[in-house]
């Protein structure tokens with residue numbers, strides 16, 4: 001973004017600070033700051049029922065007694081919740097067609113070789129584009145409706161499916177789980193809701209693109225996905241953000257419920273603005289993602305994390321039911337001054353529960369990447385099994401890769417395996433590629449993609465291509 | 481095609497390896513280079529291809545009439561240089577198939593040409609794999625990962641045929657091959673051999689030269705070519721060893 005444009009944006013924001021809450025302008029925005037009044041305004045604005053407001057206010061009380069967690073291997077500037085704007089709706093709430101979506105967003109997609117248009121055409125992909133906090137476009141609803149699948153924005157779900165929301169919201173990630181979860185519960189403005197009825201195999205990949213649109217607005221998405229007994233769903237979540245000067249806070253919560261025999265695949269490509277090569281700007285990404293697995297069910301988390309200045313994210317599985325399976329496949333790329341502390345928690349409660357963790361960290365520039373994982377086997381979890389593999393790939397001398405595997409085993413029958421490697425792209429590998437005519441950047445992209453293959457191959461096809469290109473883009477200029 | 485004059489080369493750590501080497505390779509010629517271990521054969525191959533581990537201190541290195549001493553390795557590759565490595569390196573997670581496709585189309589791009597269609601590439605892959613008795617499952621494996629010595633060498637020659645270079649340098653491609661594999665490798669070279677394409681074949685053994693008839697044989701020792709001549713030199717070396725010179 002040009003400096004001038006940035007200045008204008010800042011001026012606009014400043015103006016709004018003076019006028020406070022303005023309701024009838026093109027972009028609706030609240031004044032910055034967090035208090036009960038703001039929370040009531042959010043709830044009001046969204047015409048929420050009272051129970052929802054109460055839920056938020058309760059979370060706000062909890063938040064006031066919590067502190068920003070400091071155990072992660074991250075260097076974070078203090079976050080001032082009072083400086084954040086908690087609600088911003090785009091000019092238009094509903095796009096008639098996806099063509100009306102911001103051309104900047106489309107440009108990003110094009111750079112990735114994947115336009116929404118194209119996406120729309122790919123049979124089996126339903127896209128719910130979230131620009132800032134309000135869901136603006138939903139497609140393929142009809143097909144889904146016929147199967148009884150509900151795929152809508154959280155706002156709609158609160159309106160149209162209050163019983164489901166009441167029953168499951170906060171059931172996996174309660175408001176008192178952690179600071180950012182409490183914050184999210186208090187102020188979340190939208191997100192996606194998905195319900196798959198018993199025995200239904202969702203025939204298409206459900207896909208959401210998130211995007212931060214307004215300067216200075218926090219993103220507090222709330223996603224709730226319920227897979228009824230014996231059902232199956234694959235859900236894709238992609239995030240792209242344009243360049244921003246200021247740090248932006250993103251604190252999302254994702255809750256998955258896999259009932260008996262259900263299977264949920266949840267894939268993420270996270271490409272928020274990482275800040276510039278001097279370490280200015282970028283998104284602060286604090287996400288709580290967790291799924292609970294009932295009997296014979298399975299949850300797979302796959303994530304490609306290339307963006308954000310700071311990533312704090314541990315998609316987890318609570319393996320409650322017997323024979324349930326949790327999987328975590330992750331690629332986390334950090335470049336320049338990015339910091340990532342990411343990993344997973346596998347909590348084994350049921351008998352014969354299994355978990356697999358494959359984490360690939362790629363660090364370049366002056367960045368820092370940490371894997372933090374907990375494998376917990378409770379007393380009741382007879383014959384639990386875990387396999388973890390945590391690999392780090394270092395590029396250059398100035399980056400750091402760290403692994404913090406925590407294992408708590410309270411049952412002697414558990415089998416836990418952990419493997420870890422640290423490697424570098426060797427000069428010989430680079431020379432070999434170059435000798436074949438492949439220039440350095442492409443060679444690095446190729447080698448990194450190869451290194452991440454075990455994770456990439458878990459992604460749905462249309463996402464895998466995007467992810468591969470993202471890896472290359474995010475490592476541009478990382479060597480030489 | 482290749483012109484090397486008084487080439488002096490050091491390692492990055494300033495160890496002198498090539499000490500004034502001369503070599504001229506013309507279109508269509510096959511040159512064999514023999515010489516004891518550590519004499520600088522692989523270094524020569526690396527320097528011609530642009531490995532940054534080596535520094536040219538003095539001399540001339542021209543390829544296709546152009547001074548290439550400052551040229552990036554990928555550019556040299558693009559204009560038609562190929563090296564079959566003595567020790568091909570592993571690249572996990574990238575199939576040989578994918579790798580060679582990337583290489584081919586990068587080369588097209590560097591030359592300002594249109595990329596090959598998937599169909600064209602597949603046809604070429606099939607043709608060349610057939611010629612080298614490589615089955616297509618092999619090509620799906622990660623580049624050199626878990627390949628046997630012989631498989632690695634065969635994969636190198638496969639890439640050579642795919643890329644169709646003007647000058648191919650084979651660094652001990654015959655070492656460790658059984659007689660059948662040796663014949664296959666030789667047939668690959670002979671397939672590419674033409675009045676336009678040239679080869680430098682680094683080898684310790686006469687037996688490869690039974691299948692690929694060289695026009696010239698050079699003996700490299702302590703960073704210099706100390707003897708040049710026809711195929712008869714290889715025969716003499718085989719019989720009498722390097723002491724004979």
Ligand SMILES: Nc1ncnc2c1ncn2[C@@H]1O[C@H](COP(=O)(O)OP(=O)(O)O)[C@@H](O)[C@H]1O
Pocket residue numbers: 491492493495497515516517518519520521522523524533
């Ligand atoms: N990168 C390097 N650093 C230090 N010494 C090297 C390096 N490369 C080659 N050498 C040395 O240079 C000499 C020639 O090596 P090489 O060209 O591999 O010989 P050849 O291929 O004829 O067996 C050897 O003594 C080897 O140890």
Ligand SMILES: [Mg+2]
Pocket residue numbers: 521522523566651652
């Ligand atoms: Mg050698």
